[in-house]
Every structure is written in C-alpha cells, then in structure tokens.
Amino acid sequence: MAVSVTWDLSDLYAGVDDPKLTADLEALEERARRFAESYRGRIASLAPAEFAAALSEYELLGRDQQFPGAYAQLLFCADSLNPRHGALLQQVQEHEVAIGRNLLFFTLESVAIPDDRFAELLEHPSVANYRHYLEHIRSERPHRLTEPEERILMEKSLTGRAAFQRLFDETLSAATFRLTVDGQTTELTLSELLSKLYEPERSVREAAAASLTEGLRERARLFTYIANTLAHDKAVDDRLTHYDHAEAARHLSDEVETATVHTMLDACVAHFDTVARYYRLKREILGLDTLYHYDRYAPMLPEEGTLPWEEACTLVVDSYARFTPRLGEMAQRFFTERWVDAEVRPGKRGGAFCMGIAPGQHPYVLMNYLGRKRDVLTLAHELGHGIHDLLASEQPFLEYHPSLAAAETASVFGEMLTFDALLRQEMPSRERLSLLCNQLEDIFATVFRQTAMYRFEQRLHAARREKGELVAEQIGALWQEAMQAMFGDSVVMGEGHRDWWMYIPHFIHTPFYVYAYAFGQLLVIALYARYQQEGDAFVPRYLEILSAGGSRRPADLMALAGIDISRRQFWEDGLQVVDGLVTRAEEVWREVQATP
Numbered sequence: 001m002a003v004s005v006t007w008d009l010s011d012l013y014a015g016v017d018d019p020k021l022t023a024d025l026e027a028l029e030e031r032a033r034r035f036a037e038s039y040r041g042r043i044a045s046l047a048p049a050e051f052a053a054a055l056s057e058y059e060l061l062g063r064d065q066q067f068p069g070a071y072a073q074l075l076f077c078a079d080s081l082n083p084r085h086g087a088l089l090q091q092v093q094e095h096e097v098a099i100g101r102n103l104l105f106f107t108l109e110s111v112a113i114p115d116d117r118f119a120e121l122l123e124h125p126s127v128a129n130y131r132h133y134l135e136h137i138r139s140e141r142p143h144r145l146t147e148p149e150e151r152i153l154m155e156k157s158l159t160g161r162a163a164f165q166r167l168f169d170e171t172l173s174a175a176t177f178r179l180t181v182d183g184q185t186t187e188l189t190l191s192e193l194l195s196k197l198y199e200p201e202r203s204v205r206e207a208a209a210a211s212l213t214e215g216l217r218e219r220a221r222l223f224t225y226i227a228n229t230l231a232h233d234k235a236v237d238d239r240l241t242h243y244d245h246a247e248a249a250r251h252l253s254d255e256v257e258t259a260t261v262h263t264m265l266d267a268c269v270a271h272f273d274t275v276a277r278y279y280r281l282k283r284e285i286l287g288l289d290t291l292y293h294y295d296r297y298a299p300m301l302p303e304e305g306t307l308p309w310e311e312a313c314t315l316v317v318d319s320y321a322r323f324t325p326r327l328g329e330m331a332q333r334f335f336t337e338r339w340v341d342a343e344v345r346p347g348k349r350g351g352a353f354c355m356g357i358a359p360g361q362h363p364y365v366l367m368n369y370l371g372r373k374r375d376v377l378t379l380a381h382e383l384g385h386g387i388h389d390l391l392a393s394e395q396p397f398l399e400y401h402p403s404l405a406a407a408e409t410a411s412v413f414g415e416m417l418t419f420d421a422l423l424r425q426e427m428p429s430r431e432r433l434s435l436l437c438n439q440l441e442d443i444f445a446t447v448f449r450q451t452a453m454y455r456f457e458q459r460l461h462a463a464r465r466e467k468g469e470l471v472a473e474q475i476g477a478l479w480q481e482a483m484q485a486m487f488g489d490s491v492v493m494g495e496g497h498r499d500w501w502m503y504i505p506h507f508i509h510t511p512f513y514v515y516a517y518a519f520g521q522l523l524v525i526a527l528y529a530r531y532q533q534e535g536d537a538f539v540p541r542y543l544e545i546l547s548a549g550g551s552r553r554p555a556d557l558m559a560l561a562g563i564d565i566s567r568r569q570f571w572e573d574g575l576q577v578v579d580g581l582v583t584r585a586e587e588v589w590r591e592v593q594a595t596p
C-alpha cells in the first residue's frame, strides 16, 4: 500500500544549503565560547541574580542548538542516500561537540555547589522555576568523587568497561550462525537468524533456535568472561561511589524510588499466570501438543486486511477526539500542517519516531506506513508523543522532555484509545483474534519479559558479588529459572535456551535498564484503567500530567492525577486490564472455533 505523505521541513530551514544554517552554528559556537569565558570557575560564587542569568543563557543555548541539529537529523532520516545529508549531519555534530565542550562545566559546577549555597540560590524566583531540573542534576552529589578521581575513572573506563562493551558489540555483529534447513546450510547474522523464529514452519524455527544456541556456545567462554568482568566492574564502581545496592544508581538517575520499582515488579510477578494462560491459548490455536521456547513467536493467523492511509488518519484522530476534542484537534494538525512523513521509500530510515524539538516549535513524526493494523497503532503511538510535546510547550526547555519512566505516557495511551476503536470495528473473528494476540504479545514483550530479565540481572549481580566469578552454567541456570517462572508450565524452555542470556545487549550496556520498559508501559495501562473507571473526570487531570512535561519526578507527575504509584493496587489495576485482554482473546477463539 503506497502512500505519498511527506513532511514539510521548511519552517526549520530552507534547504540543505540554507546559509542561515551555517550562520546559526557559528553564532552558537561563539555564544558558547563567551558563556564559558564569563562563567567558568565562578558558578559556586555567583550571586543569585547572576546565577539566574547564567542559567537562562545556558538554557537558551541548549534550546537554539536544537534547530540545526534536528533539521540535519530529520533530513538524514528522510533520505540517507543523499550524500549531502550525511555531510550536513556530520558538520552539525562537529559543531555540537565544540559547543558542548564549552557548556559542560556549567553542569559540573552546578552539581558541586555546596547545599547551603544552593538553598540561597533557590530563593531567587527565576532559579526556583528550575528547582526540579537542578535538584535532579544534583541528586548524584553524594555519589560524586573528587574531580581528579572522577577524571581517572572516566579516562580508565575507555580501556575498562567501555572496552568490554565494545568487544561484546563487535563479537556479536561479526558473528554468523549456520542454519541448516532441508539439507541446505546458510550463514546468517544474528538479526537474520532471530527473524527465523517468526517463521510459520516449525522445523525452521527449531533449526534457528538450535543454530543460535550453537553459535552462542562457541563463544560462551568470551561472553561469560565479559559478563563477569562487567558485573565486577559495577560492584567496584558502586562501592567507590557509595551506592548500597546494584540497582540504586539506575533508579536515582531515572528519578524513581527503588521500593516503587519493586512494588511494580512484584505485582507483575504475581500475574505471571496471565502469561501462562495466554501461551496455553496460543498452543491450542497453533494445534500443538507442547509449546517449546522456539514456538513463542510463531505466527498464528494469516495477515489481516489493510487500511488505507486516510482511514487510518481518521480513525486515530477520532480516537483522540473521543477522549477529548482538544486532543483530536492536535492530532489533526499533524496531517493538515504536514508534520508527518509516512511514505515508504529507499534511503528512508525504518521504524518510526517522533522528534520533539523545543517548546514553541512543533514536533515531527516519521513512520513507514504499510496499511497493517499495527501501522495504525504505530501512527497513534507517535502522534501521542507529538501531542505530549505540544502540551508540554508551556514548560521551559530544561523541563520540557519527560523523564524516561514518563516518556511513553501519551504514546501508549493513544495507542490504547486507537486499539479500542479498532476492536469496535466490524471484522471477522479470526482478524479480531489476530489483533488481540498481536497486542498481547507486544505487551508481554514489554511488561513481563522485561520483568523476568530484571530479576535475572538482580540474581546475576548478587551471585557475582557473593560467589566471585561465575561459570556459564551458573549464569545459564539463573536465566532459565527467571524465564521459566514467567511461563509456568505453558512453555518448555528447552536445554538450548539456557545460553540465550548471552546476546542481550542491555545487560552489557545499561545494567538494570530493562525495568523502565515494564514500568513505563504498565504505568500507562494503569492510567488507562483509571480512565475507564472515572470517565471524563479523568481527562483534565491527565492533560495536566502531559502539560507538566519533564518538570516533575514521575511520582509527583502521577500525584497530579491523584495517583500514588508506590501503592501496589495502582499496578494491579493495570495488570487486570492485561488479564482482561487474555480473557477476551479466549472468548474470540471460541467464536472462531464455532464459525464453520
């Protein structure tokens, strides 16, 4: 299904060789240089009014820098085959590095301001407006070392942690896996191999799984050594910087309480039977006696019918408008003012994203529309991000972008509004079942799988700290146990699955990050449950959350809607929605069976 919907970037710059672009970059570099000249080394001794002026100039520099950066990114994503787009992106990035070098001191020195001095600065009204931002960057203060110590850690990390991370990446991207199907052997990259787990033919999936296991086992010694080294490196870092448990640094930087994260995870674990129920249903739909780990992604039903672009737009806009007309109007602007690029063409980036640039400047959405139902949901998702950005426009630039845990608040919510609208449409039962199953598998991948992976990481780090270096079998046993707990008896995690922890990059690059996927998604499902309970009364409170942008911690944001995310019941309500979807899928499956 071809759509010729492209965006109009002319309100940023006139074109790739608009002279204003280079002029803007040079002016920014000059301003950053003067900023450093005026303030470097003096932040802690500035009078409140001077600090307010410095902060405001720092913010403006950050904001103005977004425009050339965004323009170059958007051009490149829209058409990377044009060599001038790559050259522009490179040029802009080099300027950004030069600007950044002159701005870095501001954050470092602001973090180092003694507490009593900082309290005085906050008495100035225009500094007080940035209280959340400043407190956030200063929250790591108790974990900061002296400057020379920090410098040594940073310099040595290139040959320490970063070197092992790179070794992992390079090993995995260079790895090929031998797949033998019907006597034919081919060499595949990891992502090519993983895509074979989605094949309808069971023997192909089984062979792909065996090939993955074999390829990982060949490199098991290396991957195990990297995992051990990084776990130990983290333990050393945590000890030196006074973090009392392995997850603490991650939660602090994400502005969430560890206790709240654990409440969310515990609630998910208590609902693992939802996952098991679904996979028992899937086994039945597939007509299999036993569901093995390589059957998890098996496609169940033929691809549903497609939806023309105009119908998709109307459906999404109407879904937002049914929630409240204001959001419908905002969604409509993306189409009438050409903020969306939906055409599929060579050289364009795959997937989808929404780029929010700065308050006062509208966002842009890129996607590749093929007319499938999941494309309609992607459109709803990205427009949700866009609406979030538009509403947050009343915030200053430094408080504009929502924090990680709240970043999906509007996108997933909009997706759910649209999903409900899709479900209400007339369609054959098989299509409805397919829609429900796709949605459920997406939710499971984000909520439950990430929960299980987080529990694996907790155990891995604890075991490394207690027992010293671990062998591959020990790590594999922790992995197998964490994953099996999620599936219960619905899926048999074969022996081969034991080594599949080895290729997950999050464990290597951003320890304990995976919770954020589960947290963000379940938070929104729970908000959606609240909306279903409260109806229209919920609307203004929800809009207040979105309008706050990144100006509050996630817990304080949700408190705006009277929600306490530290309470188990809040998360339970979200999990009930997921459970209800499984029940619905079971009902529709009975309808399908009853249809001749």
Ligand SMILES: [Zn+2]
Residues within 6 Å of the ligand: 381, 385, 408, 411
């Ligand atoms: Zn998103």
